Amino acid sequence: MKSIYKILFSALLLICTSCTDVIDVDVPEGPIKLVIEASLDWEKGTAGNEQTIKLSTSTPFFDKDGNTSVTGAVVQVTNDNDGTVFIFEDQNDGTYDTSSFIPIIGNSYSLEVIYDGDQYAATETLFSVSDxxxxxxxxxxxxxxxxxxxxxxxxxxxxxxxxxxxxxxxxxxxxxxxxxxxxxxxxxxxxxxxxxxxxxxxxxxxxxxxxxxxxxxxxxSEDYYNYLQLLVEQFEGAGDPFSPTPVALVGNCINLTDPDNAPYGYFRVTQKVQDSYTFE
Structure with missing residues (x-):
């Protein structure tokens, strides 16, 4: 009887040790995409001339390289109502700055980004905000x-x-x-x-x-409202087993050169008011 126990123990030990092999799983990765963070927010009471646009690239989930900044792009915004062009200068760290932007309520603005042979574009209208x-x-x-x-x-x-x-x-x-x-x-x-x-x-x-x-x-704008609605719903539903599977949100930026390779991000032009509150 003891011999049978020894045989069973040896077999169990062999099974357990055989499960220590490392299994490599191929995780599918999507294409690297341009990420456009173009929020031209004009605070009431200021000139609104200083604005920044940030460009980066998406990365695979397990990529440990944290530097995704995009440099060498050409970035400009045009006031569609009067044709004024605002050039955003490359700061060599993924940000593009201007100190000459002129915000005008009700005017339409178009963003143009040229990077790696592709031309990206988006359009937004500047709306006022209540105090x-x-x-x-x-x-x-x-x-x-x-x-x-x-x-x-x-x-x-x-x-x-x-x-x-x-x-x-x-x-x-x-x-x-x-x-x-x-x-x-x-x-x-x-x-x-x-x-x-x-x-x-x-x-x-x-x-x-x-x-x-x-x-x-x-x-x-109404378009940005709809975009935010999807963004917040996905964020609040994260981790809920009954929520829909999250998908990559498509903003208002398009790739004119290759429509199938749309960028991530959004181009918005807004007026804002801000304040802070300290609890007593």
Whole structure:
């Protein structure tokens, strides 16, 4: 009987040791694409002349090379209403700067990027944004006894408006994003609030006195509103087994040379107001 046990143990040991072989799995990789981060945000009360566009490339998931900056591209933005061209100078670190941009409400702007033999383009219109009426704190709108920051603004009556509202806690890496259509708030004071519910597993802490939140409100186009809607839905659904499979979001930038090789990213031109709030 002992011999049978020894034989069974030896067989089990052989099976376990045989499972230590390294298995190489080929992970499919998509083509390397240009990533365009072109957010020309004009803060109310400033000239808005200094703007930056960032170019980089996508990378395979397991690529350890962190340098994806794109240099040597030709970047310019044109005011389609009067033909003025703004050249963005290569800073040799993936950023392209100008100090001559002129933002004009209601005007259309076109982006052109020439890189690696391909010509990329996008068009956006600059929309105005309402001022922030008030920023306060309370514990009334969300969960009881949880601090929240309250923001409100007056929406113009009879005008179709779209907004992008961003809250960034200085204690957190990622912001809280709201995409807003004035369908149900047209001509009214529009209140919004942001709170954090404590979650030890997600390492989320409630707001407490002394915490600072940076707030930005931007006037955006309908196209960018739709893009944000998809972006936020995918972000909030990450990790949910019942959510749709995330897909690469296609922005408004196109490749005129090779339409099948569209870039990632978005070209937006917005007016914004921003402020910060410190909890008491």
């Amino acid at each position: 922030i009426s008030s920023i306060t704190q309370s514990t009334e709108d969300g969960d009881d006894e949880v601090l929240e920051v309250n923001v409100s603004f007056q929406d113009p009556a009879g005008v179709e408006n779209y907004y992008f509202l961003r809250f960034q806690s200085r204690n957190d890496l990622l912001p809280e994003l709201f995409y807003i259509k004035d369908e149900f708030i047209d001509g009214n004071e529009a209140p919004f609030y942001y709170e954090k519910i404590e979650d030890e597993e997600e390492n989320i802490e409630e707001f407490k006195p002394g915490d600072i939140v940076d707030i930005a409100l931007l006037g955006i």
